[in-house]
Amino acid sequence: MTTTSQPDIQFIRGACPHDCPDTCSVITGVQNGRAISFEGNPEHPITRGWLCAKVRPYLDRVYHEERLLYPLRRTGPKGSGMWERISWDDALAEIKANWERIIAEDGAQAILPYSYSGTLGAVQGSAASSRFWLRLGATGLERSICDAAASVGIKATYGGGFAPDLRDVVDCKFLLIWGTNPASTSPHSMPFIREAQKNGCHVVVIDPRRSLTARSADEYIPIKPATDAALALGMINLLFEEGLADKAWLEANTIGWRDLRDRAAEYPLDKAAEITGIPAEKIADLTRRFAAANPAQLKTNDGIQRHGNSGQTFRAVIALPAVAGKIGVKAGGLTYSASGFSAWDSDAITHMSDAPTPPRFVNMNRLGAVLNGEVAGPPIRSLFVFSANPATSTPNTALILKGLLRDDLFTVVHEQFMTDTALYADIVLPATTQLEQEDIHKASGHRFIHYNNQALDPPGETVSNWDLMRKLSALMGFDEPWLHLDARQAAEEILTRSQQSNPNLRGICFDELRATGVAEMKITPGMDIPFADGIFPTPSGKLELRADSLIAEGLDPLPHYAPPKEFEDRPANDDRLILISAASHHFVSSSMANQPKLEAKEGLPPRLDIHPADAATRGISDDCDVMIANQRGWAVLKARLSEETQPGVVVAPKGRWGQRSPGGHGLNWTTSDDLGDTGRHATFHSNLVTVTPVER
Numbered sequence: 001m002t003t004t005s006q007p008d009i010q011f012i013r014g015a016c017p018h019d020c021p022d023t024c025s026v027i028t029g030v031q032n033g034r035a036i037s038f039e040g041n042p043e044h045p046i047t048r049g050w051l052c053a054k055v056r057p058y059l060d061r062v063y064h065e066e067r068l069l070y071p072l073r074r075t076g077p078k079g080s081g082m083w084e085r086i087s088w089d090d091a092l093a094e095i096k097a098n099w100e101r102i103i104a105e106d107g108a109q110a111i112l113p114y115s116y117s118g119t120l121g122a123v124q125g126s127a128a129s130s131r132f133w134l135r136l137g138a139t140g141l142e143r144s145i146c147d148a149a150a151s152v153g154i155k156a157t158y159g160g161g162f163a164p165d166l167r168d169v170v171d172c173k174f175l176l177i178w179g180t181n182p183a184s185t186s187p188h189s190m191p192f193i194r195e196a197q198k199n200g201c202h203v204v205v206i207d208p209r210r211s212l213t214a215r216s217a218d219e220y221i222p223i224k225p226a227t228d229a230a231l232a233l234g235m236i237n238l239l240f241e242e243g244l245a246d247k248a249w250l251e252a253n254t255i256g257w258r259d260l261r262d263r264a265a266e267y268p269l270d271k272a273a274e275i276t277g278i279p280a281e282k283i284a285d286l287t288r289r290f291a292a293a294n295p296a297q298l299k300t301n302d303g304i305q306r307h308g309n310s311g312q313t314f315r316a317v318i319a320l321p322a323v324a325g326k327i328g329v330k331a332g333g334l335t336y337s338a339s340g341f342s343a344w345d346s347d348a349i350t351h352m353s354d355a356p357t358p359p360r361f362v363n364m365n366r367l368g369a370v371l372n373g374e375v376a377g378p379p380i381r382s383l384f385v386f387s388a389n390p391a392t393s394t395p396n397t398a399l400i401l402k403g404l405l406r407d408d409l410f411t412v413v414h415e416q417f418m419t420d421t422a423l424y425a426d427i428v429l430p431a432t433t434q435l436e437q438e439d440i441h442k443a444s445g446h447r448f449i450h451y452n453n454q455a456l457d458p459p460g461e462t463v464s465n466w467d468l469m470r471k472l473s474a475l476m477g478f479d480e481p482w483l484h485l486d487a488r489q490a491a492e493e494i495l496t497r498s499q500q501s502n503p504n505l506r507g508i509c510f511d512e513l514r515a516t517g518v519a520e521m522k523i524t525p526g527m528d529i530p531f532a533d534g535i536f537p538t539p540s541g542k543l544e545l546r547a548d549s550l551i552a553e554g555l556d557p558l559p560h561y562a563p564p565k566e567f568e569d570r571p572a573n574d575d576r577l578i579l580i581s582a583a584s585h586h587f588v589s590s591s592m593a594n595q596p597k598l599e600a601k602e603g604l605p606p607r608l609d610i611h612p613a614d615a616a617t618r619g620i621s622d623d624c625d626v627m628i629a630n631q632r633g634w635a636v637l638k639a640r641l642s643e644e645t646q647p648g649v650v651v652a653p654k655g656r657w658g659q660r661s662p663g664g665h666g667l668n669w670t671t672s673d674d675l676g677d678t679g680r681h682a683t684f685h686s687n688l689v690t691v692t693p694v695e696r
């Protein structure tokens with residue numbers, strides 16, 4: 001049922017597992033047990049038959065000669081890269097012996113599982129990251145590296161992520177793309193945006209640097225990093241001052257609009273202009289045009305979430321379309337995430353009601369600090385990493401490596417490749433790719449549910465995340481059935497139980513989903529156009545422009561602008577520049593960054609974009625090696641003089657591996673592990689570095 005046959009080729013329907021709003025539907029052609037083609041599903045209304053630059057060559061990844069195929073045990077000092085092949089039985093026995101000793105002395109809380117975005121599947125990602133670890137009683141992980149600032153803001157304000165249908169964008173007349181770069185990070189939204197442009201839509205991008213998306217927009221507005229709250233509040237103030245705010249809609253559908261109006265009054269145009277670096281007339285003009293257009297939409301995502309002040313910034317930005325009266329209109333409103341439509345039942349994923357509450361939590365952004373003792377109670381004595389590469393992707397690399405080098409830390413890494421993190425493990429376990437495992441997927445960018453059928457036998461002795469959790473459950477003597485279901489049973493359980501709590505999922509038949517690989521949700525009437533029914537799943541049932549739910553967490557219930565800690569009180573002669581390390585075009589975080597063709601396409605050697613004015617004062621010329629540095633660490637890149645960034649801001653994409661970079665240092669040697677203002681979120685882009693030429 002799951003295959004369509006040609007003479008001797010089977011076509012298996014699957015889903016892209018990566019952290020990307022598009023969640024493409026993919027079809028793998030398999031002949032004699034080997035994948036010979038990998039393509040986007042032509043019938044899928046969002047995928048439309050094509051895949052992005054990074055995942056199109058997925059078979060290069062699957063058949064990469066450096067795939068890890070067998071368990072390994074460290075034989076030299078930590079990080080030395082000296083290994084011996086061992087059997088799965090020996091690997092598991094060693095894990096068991098270490099864990100039993102640690103648990104006897106300090107309890108299972110001394111064990112920390114660290115996983116994140118390797119796969120976003122409900123089984124291989126979410127269930128594998130929760131069930132066994134809850135049952136074990138391990139330390140819990142605050143999963144705050146990516147969308148924590150926005151999660152707090154969207155829930156407090158709108159009640160959840162309910163974006164307009166991506167396909168409706170074609171009818172939008174004014175699209176404000178704010179702090180996101182979909183041309184790289186959600187490429188399947190671009191054809192819809194282009195069609196809108198053909199239909200007369202005016203597309204504006206607000207970003208500190210001219211991103212790939214900005215290059216094809218109708219208008220690009222550069223902004224000083226982390227000042228977006230001042231811009232949004234300045235615009236909101238003008239809407240009220242000029243009678244452009246939709247007061248009737250605000251009165252009927254929101255709480256706190258008068259408080260927000262009063263707060264916004266603290267941001268007159270001149271002040272907003274001074275803070276953001278955008279001329280006052282430009283802000284006024286943008287505000288008036290956004291207000292006048294219908295339907296008009298604001299599209300935002302992660303770029304504005306990576307600063308110390310992002311929680312309040314995000315709240316200010318998402319208030320704008322509400323004040324302008326754009327919500328509840330087809331093709332208008334706010335696009336952040338569509339995840340709210342497809343929410344899985346959290347207990348169906350985790351079985352937390354059947355397991356003990358985690359004894360404590362640590363914040364994943366603070367991994368380095370945590371491994372070096374920043375934890376209440378006994379230290380972390382065993383770290384288990386899977387679906388993540390913290391030695392590349394988590395901030396403050398130097399501190400993480402110091403922790404990973406601890407002799408008394410027992411580290412296991414389950415991986416497809418010998419990543420910067422796996423290099424420091426005591427035991428490395430080989431992991432499957434998406435073609436070798438089964439899973440069910442929802443999407444954050446659209447309204448389709450996908451099934452990933454297994455296309456290939458696992459190579460060597462590779463094991464999926466979920467099967468590894470089943471092995472670990474058996475190893476530790478846990479016999480609850482919910483730990484031992486196979487992946488298909490777990491997927492079916494998750495869908496079936498979620499259908500009880502989420503009506504949007506009810507029309508989906510599991511067997512049909514497996515057969516076709518795709519099912520469209522039937523959205524509850526009234527929410528098809530988000531909030532057209534005027535019902536918001538917030539405590540008040542209204543859109544909360546003043547979110548009193550935040551007061552309990554010690555937060556300002558109204559958005560405001562304050563600079564991130566990293567940028568406060570900068571001396572007049574401070575010559576440091578702000579480093580923005582947003583998404584690359586050819587990798588997903590650090591995944592794919594070891595595929596030579598993609599690495600070359602992204603650019604070798606890795607570049608740092610610097611404005612010619614900043615380069616001149618530092619004696620930096622095009623192609624010269626430069627060191628970026630601060631109190632946390634350094635990395636070396638090749639300078640590219642570019643007017644696509646602004647003075648004061650340097651740009652280099654995230655994801656390059658340390659082991660493939662000069663001196664073994666990637667960018668995150670410089671990034672801060674300070675936590676942001678709400679959601680204890682990551683602050684990668686609030687990063688001041690000196691930039692100096694280096695001799696090589």
Ligand SMILES: Nc1nc2c(c(=O)[nH]1)N[C@H]1C(S)=C(S)[C@@H](COP(=O)(O)OP(=O)(O)OC[C@H]3O[C@@H](n4cnc5c(=O)[nH]c(N)nc54)[C@H](O)[C@@H]3O)O[C@H]1N2
Pocket residue numbers: 019020021054117146178179180181182184185186206207208209211223224225226227228300301302303304307580581582583584585586587588589590654655685
């Ligand atoms: N090709 C590719 N796609 C990816 C990823 C990848 O690594 N590569 N990563 C995936 C993941 S994990 C995520 S979370 C998403 C991220 O996807 P996006 O939402 O696009 O986030 P970023 O690329 O981090 O940043 C987007 C833009 O925000 C800008 N920005 C930075 N600071 C500010 C600011 O203060 N104000 C404003 N207005 N803009 C700012 C950056 O310059 C950048 O152009 O993409 C996913 N998709």
Ligand SMILES: Nc1nc2c(c(=O)[nH]1)N[C@H]1C(S)=C(S)[C@@H](COP(=O)(O)OP(=O)(O)OC[C@H]3O[C@@H](n4cnc5c(=O)[nH]c(N)nc54)[C@H](O)[C@@H]3O)O[C@H]1N2
Pocket residue numbers: 019115116117118119124145146302306386387388389390392393394414415416417419431432433434464465581582583588589590591654655667668671684685
């Ligand atoms: N400087 C800077 N750093 C950033 C960001 C930034 O904007 N700037 N963005 C941050 C963001 S948004 C995110 S989401 C994080 C992402 O950080 P991570 O979640 O650590 O993502 P990756 O670095 O891609 O590492 C994922 C690893 O999982 C492995 N993997 C893939 N599939 C599987 C599987 O099925 N099983 C197992 N066991 N392993 C698998 C891959 O080989 C890869 O090594 O990075 C953050 N890092």
Ligand code: SF4
Pocket residue numbers: 016017018019020021022023024051052053054055056186187188588
């Ligand atoms: S990374 Fe995104 S665009 Fe690329 S194939 Fe996966 S879901 Fe599609």
Ligand SMILES: [Mo]
Pocket residue numbers: 019117145146147
């Ligand atoms: Mo992310």
